[in-house]
Amino acid sequence: MDNTMNSLLDIFEGNSDKKCWASFQQCIAKAPEQVLRYCRNASAKPLWPMASGQPSKADIPNCSYCGGPSDFEFQILPQLLYYFGVKNDADSLDWATIVLYTCKSSCEASMAYKEEFPWVQLYPTSAT
Numbered sequence: 100m101d102n103t104m105n106s107l108l109d110i111f112e113g114n115s116d117k118k119c120w121a122s123f124q125q126c127i128a129k130a131p132e133q134v135l136r137y138c139r140n141a142s143a144k145p146l147w148p149m150a151s152g153q154p155s156k157a158d159i160p161n162c163s164y165c166g167g168p169s170d171f172e173f174q175i176l177p178q179l180l181y182y183f184g185v186k187n188d189a190d191s192l193d194w195a196t197i198v199l200y201t202c203k204s205s206c207e208a209s210m211a212y213k214e215e216f217p218w219v220q221l222y223p224t225s226a227t
Contacts, residue, residue: 115150123148127176134179137172141203145174148195152220160216162202169200169216195220 126146127133136146147153159169175197185191200216207213 119147119150122146127178131178134176134182136174136176139170139172141170143171145171145196145198147220148177149220149222151223152195154198154218158218159200162204162206164213165202165204165206167206168203170203172199172201172215174198193222195222 123146161167162169175194177194177196180192180194183192185193196219198218198220200218202213202215
């Protein structure tokens with residue numbers, strides 16, 4: 100493990116974040132160039148980089164169109180920032196992951212675009 104990885108692990112609060120980060124890194128290492136993880140399966144779960152900062156069921160609103168439940172559909176990984184050319188500065192754009200929740204029923208199929216619910220998991224503030 101390199102020094103940057105060790106520094107990040109030292110910053111995370113508690114063992115649960117360290118275990119989550121290690122699991123995240125192990126999974127991402129299989130395809131490090133991936134920037135998007137998509138799975139519409141009802142049993143699919145996001146790959147969280149940290150245990151802290153995850154939404155509870157109450158944090159995820161029902162669909163604003165039909166009122167039905169929202170499910171995980173896809174997530175945007177922080178590797179995308181590299182491809183955007185974002186520098187590692189204190190004022191730079193940064194996130195641990197962005198997870199999108201969409202209507203479980205895929206309602207309003209007649210609409211080309213709909214507003215859905217994003218959950219942005221940020222790194223601890225001391226990491227930037």
